[in-house]
Every structure is written in C-alpha cells, then in structure tokens.
Amino acid sequence: MRIVVGVCGGIAAYKVVGVIRTLVLRGHDVHVIPTDSALKFIGAPTFEAISRNPIATDLFDGVAEVKHVSLGQSADVILVAPATANTIAKIANGLSDDLLTNSILASTAPLVVAPAMHTEMWQNPATQHNVATLVDRGAHIVWPESGQLTGSDVGVGRLAEPESIIAGVVAAAGSRDLAGTRVIITAGGTREPIDPVRFIGNRSSGKQGVALAEAARDRGADVVLIGANLEVAPPVGVDFVPVSTVAELRDGVVSRSPDADIVVMAAAVSDYRPVTVATTKMKKDAEGDSFSIELTANPDILAELGQRQHPRPVLVGFAAETEADAGELIARGAGKAERKNADLIAVNRVDEGRGFGAADNEVTIVDRYGEVHARAAGSKREVADAILAAARGVRA
Numbered sequence: 001m002r003i004v005v006g007v008c009g010g011i012a013a014y015k016v017v018g019v020i021r022t023l024v025l026r027g028h029d030v031h032v033i034p035t036d037s038a039l040k041f042i043g044a045p046t047f048e049a050i051s052r053n054p055i056a057t058d059l060f061d062g063v064a065e066v067k068h069v070s071l072g073q074s075a076d077v078i079l080v081a082p083a084t085a086n087t088i089a090k091i092a093n094g095l096s097d098d099l100l101t102n103s104i105l106a107s108t109a110p111l112v113v114a115p116a117m118h119t120e121m122w123q124n125p126a127t128q129h130n131v132a133t134l135v136d137r138g139a140h141i142v143w144p145e146s147g148q149l150t151g152s153d154v155g156v157g158r159l160a161e162p163e164s165i166i167a168g169v170v171a172a173a174g175s176r177d178l179a180g181t182r183v184i185i186t187a188g189g190t191r192e193p194i195d196p197v198r199f200i201g202n203r204s205s206g207k208q209g210v211a212l213a214e215a216a217r218d219r220g221a222d223v224v225l226i227g228a229n230l231e232v233a234p235p236v237g238v239d240f241v242p243v244s245t246v247a248e249l250r251d252g253v254v255s256r257s258p259d260a261d262i263v264v265m266a267a268a269v270s271d272y273r274p275v276t277v278a279t280t281k282m283k284k285d286a287e288g289d290s291f292s293i294e295l296t297a298n299p300d301i302l303a304e305l306g307q308r309q310h311p312r313p314v315l316v317g318f319a320a321e322t323e324a325d326a327g328e329l330i331a332r333g334a335g336k337a338e339r340k341n342a343d344l345i346a347v348n349r350v351d352e353g354r355g356f357g358a359a360d361n362e363v364t365i366v367d368r369y370g371e372v373h374a375r376a377a378g379s380k381r382e383v384a385d386a387i388l389a390a391a392r393g394v395r396a
C-alpha cells in the first residue's frame, strides 16, 4: 500500500516515528509529509531514514511533478498523526496552505486522523465541531485516549497507541474480508541437498508468497507463512515457519492444514531429489569428467492436500509456465487443478523479467473447468489481493 503520513507539530510526533517504521516493515510504501511545526519536533533525516523515502515538505518544491496534488492522488490511504487542533481545523474547513492540507484536499483516498492535544484544546467546542465535520465526511478517527499528557496533567487527548493507529490505517484502506480465517501460505524455493555444499534449487525469491502473507494479514486473516529459502524478510504479524527441503515444507503444511481455511501453495518445489546425499563434498578428481545423480520423485504436496476428506481448506496452487499462448495457459491451469483436485490454480508466465524474482507478476486464476476467476497484473501485492479475493469467493 502507498501510505501518505502527515505529521503535525505536537510532542506525540515522536511516537509516530514508530508507527511509520512498523508500516514500512510491513511492506508499505510510506511517504511522510511533516508540517513545518512537526519539523521543530523531529528532524527530516529521521523521517527519511525511517520511511526509506525522501520526505516532501515545502509546497513549492518539486513543482514540475505537481507534488501538491500528486502525493494525495497516488495515496491508497492518508494518515494524519499526531493531528493537531490546527490541522484538524484546516482540513475541516477545506484550507490548503501547506503541502499536507493540499495533498488531503486533492485526494479521494480514505483519511485516517489520530488527534493528540491537551484536554482543553480537545474539548474546545471549535475542535469538537471540526472533528464532527470530519466524521460526517467519512474520515476515520483513531480517538485519543485518556491518560498522562506531556506535562503533569492527566486527561483525554493523548495520542492512541501505535497498534490502534496501524489497525485504523489497515481497516480504512482495505476490507477485512478474511477476518477470522486461517490461511497458510507457502513461499520461496526448496533446496534438495546433493552434498554438504550443493543443492538442486530454483529461482524463486519468495516475493509473491510473502506478498500473499502480507495481504492475507492485512485482510484480517491469521496467517502461517511456510517459507523456503526466502530472499525477502517475512512480514511481521504472521507466524513464520522456515523450511528448506520439500520434505520439510510438506511436514509444515500437512501438519497445519487440518486447521486451515485456505492454503495457497506459492512455493516453487523441486519435483525430484537426489536418492543419496553425499556426507562430504563431492570432488571433481573423484568423479571424473562426467557423472550422474540419480533422482527420486518428491511427494506431491498439492495433490496430497487435494485428496483429504471434506471439509478441506480451499486449495490454491500455482503453475509457472513458459507457454505464451493465453488459451493454452488456461488449459494447463485447468488440467493441473483437475489432476491435483485443487480449487484454483494461479497460472503465471515466467520468462526473463517476469515471474521469478521480479517485482511484478501476471496471473490468470482458473478452476478445473477452465473458468477464469480473476486476472491480475501488477505488483505482487496486487496479484496477491486478487488471488485471495478469488479464494474467498470459492469459500463463500
């Protein structure tokens, strides 16, 4: 998700640094717009380092990119935290005298406002009226809490806890259609050892599976991510199970699947493994100019899950194909769904720059009858959301 975070000039700005960090660690693209007052509390380098993006401050910087509207237009959600009485008043009255309020006025994205101020300021009828106006217009308010304020005083007006703010952002940004659902995702690429230093592997980075885990988490699911040799960090907030071989991955999935509602098998698994694994490194001198490795078939995890008695989880498999013809891709996906007794197959074309390792992906989600449930092309997160929506459609 692309999240614009407006930070205003209140002491609680330091807490929002932690909110920004968590959002970034959860894989979101965060763009911070601090007000001039906010920069008196927290320095620009902190926001830039934590958000991993340059910050935008001045309305008249980057005019060629029309920043005063482009930031708001491209946001999936805008968070204002801490929201001062001043900025709340400006938003409520449609003022736009700085980059943050311009961005808000130019955006149709959901707006999340987390106010923080002294009790008197919060309870002032002007502030209460302005907040009521925002609520009327559909803004999501993460209500301030009661407790110790900056000084020695105690009362309502303290910024909500970071987790509440993040939950507010997630809830505002997307539906929680998988709330209460248990989802298992496999990700990455398995490695079958040949000797202590070599293995049979594949080019899967795990990015698509990690994006699926993130998307499922954001949609409210309890997520188990079974990751084989991931090149990317597993997201926070999911139960991560690291594995390496197909046998380990199989054990991880099969032991947990009875409790699952949806299983998405995004990992690239090796169909075969060496019959014997050398206990010491194989030496060229000993093997000569050519040698063979005998392989034996690995368990077919998708088919095994497909054979389970009902009720069984909704099963989604992947088929990576180098075939270019769209009709043939659908036929292959349908054939795989039929053979494995899977509910859906996400067929993706892999070649140079597409599929494995790339940031973007393109899938067609089909069932065994060749019916196309969804097509998605874009970031792996967008593809992940399309796959989960299709899986939910099967479950409904």
Ligand SMILES: Cc1cc2nc3c(=O)[nH]c(=O)nc-3n(C[C@H](O)[C@H](O)[C@H](O)COP(=O)(O)O)c2cc1C
Pocket (backbone or CB within 6 Å): 007, 008, 009, 010, 011, 012, 035, 036, 037, 038, 082, 083, 084, 085, 086, 087, 116, 117, 118, 121
């Ligand atoms: C030390 C200090 C702390 C402040 N804390 C708050 C606060 O928590 N909430 C608030 O609404 N205003 C607070 N203010 C006042 C705002 O900084 C002031 O209204 C400013 O104009 C807000 O600008 P902004 O909304 O563009 O960030 C504080 C001011 C100072 C000097």
